[in-house]
Amino acid sequence: MKSIKTAILGTGFMGRVHLEAVRRVESVEAAAIAGRNAEAARRLGAGFSIPTIATDYRDVLRDPAIDAVHICTPNAQHFSMAKDALKAGKHVLCEKPLATSVEEGEELVSLAAQKGLRNCVCHNLRYYPMVQQMRSMREAGELGEILVIQGTYSQDWLLYDTDWNWRVETKAGGPSRCMADIGSHWFDMAEHVTGLRVKSLCADLQTFHPTRKQPKHSVETFANKLLGPEDYLETPVDTEDFGAVIFRMGQRTRGSVTASQVAAGRKNRLSIEIYGTRSSVAWDQERPDELWSGHRDASNQIFIKDPSLLKPAARSYADLPGGHSEGYDDTFKQVFRRFYASIGTPVGAIEYPQFVDGLRQLTILNAALQSHRTRGWVDVPAQAGR
Numbered sequence: 001m002k003s004i005k006t007a008i009l010g011t012g013f014m015g016r017v018h019l020e021a022v023r024r025v026e027s028v029e030a031a032a033i034a035g036r037n038a039e040a041a042r043r044l045g046a047g048f049s050i051p052t053i054a055t056d057y058r059d060v061l062r063d064p065a066i067d068a069v070h071i072c073t074p075n076a077q078h079f080s081m082a083k084d085a086l087k088a089g090k091h092v093l094c095e096k097p098l099a100t101s102v103e104e105g106e107e108l109v110s111l112a113a114q115k116g117l118r119n120c121v122c123h124n125l126r127y128y129p130m131v132q133q134m135r136s137m138r139e140a141g142e143l144g145e146i147l148v149i150q151g152t153y154s155q156d157w158l159l160y161d162t163d164w165n166w167r168v169e170t171k172a173g174g175p176s177r178c179m180a181d182i183g184s185h186w187f188d189m190a191e192h193v194t195g196l197r198v199k200s201l202c203a204d205l206q207t208f209h210p211t212r213k214q215p216k217h218s219v220e221t222f223a224n225k226l227l228g229p230e231d232y233l234e235t236p237v238d239t240e241d242f243g244a245v246i247f248r249m250g251q252r253t254r255g256s257v258t259a260s261q262v263a264a265g266r267k268n269r270l271s272i273e274i275y276g277t278r279s280s281v282a283w284d285q286e287r288p289d290e291l292w293s294g295h296r297d298a299s300n301q302i303f304i305k306d307p308s309l310l311k312p313a314a315r316s317y318a319d320l321p322g323g324h325s326e327g328y329d330d331t332f333k334q335v336f337r338r339f340y341a342s343i344g345t346p347v348g349a350i351e352y353p354q355f356v357d358g359l360r361q362l363t364i365l366n367a368a369l370q371s372h373r374t375r376g377w378v379d380v381p382a383q384a385g386r
């Protein structure tokens, strides 16, 4: 079977995560990487013996041998790079958020459909096996009607005013940071698992550090903790460190969520709890192979990831037997396996988040930003096909 040739655009934290994951997918060749930092691109490309190493992504788009691209650059570059890639006839897998505005997202959804190209936004956290088990349990009616959904996505890598990353600046990351970067993962998972849609919300955002000490040299995601205090610039910050949102879903479901990048001790913790009329479930990214199941009239249970015990639809997201942990990196492999399989077989169900899902998250985020500005409830527009 002919290998699909793909390219990784971006050589930072996510570029490496995508490169390592895509090399685990059958019949896909990582044929090129591109990054504006020539030394970083050379080093990453050499390390993985990538045939083509570029500093201008447009050179990769001009290569007729490249079938698809992964966009792993700062958020503000996603729209133009995805648009250029679609126009060049490439299938596109774009890191979240899809873009930095609803309008940009709508244009990308429309262009991908017009070109008939496969398109994916990397809401990979859906694809932990026990998250898929939660979804299958809900689909089987085991939770009953969902009354309440609550949770958090909490990290601590931006707790100090000496912590810096491109996400802090609007010009690179867009108008929102914490809600766009990790709040979008939580809302995507909430809608994916429950099958419900956020109808309205009320958001309160907070920037705890109105200025941050920006290092004079670039810093990779999470790498800030290793810097010393000597070389910083005092830089104004207008993106949020924290967000709290209450929301309404479906007919009468109520929800609440916080997103924080200043939660000391929480390294990368998405936690979600779903309470139904028959039972409840809870999942914690810090213990990804476990799923809590709550009951009023029976003992609560902890399910441990074991494919032989998972529901059929969830089983396909677990490659390893019970007792062999599957984590963050594996979720990218699950998304990429389905994305590339869809390229080879132009029919069949799409089992990964598409640009239309990325647009959905931009729509929810836009409502949260408006709610914060106006200090009131905001309706979230329904979206065709979602």
Ligand code: SOE
Pocket (backbone or CB within 6 Å): 155, 181, 182, 221, 268
């Ligand atoms: C930083 O918050 C980050 O790398 C996010 O950008 C990713 O989407 C998330 O999966 C892990 O944390």
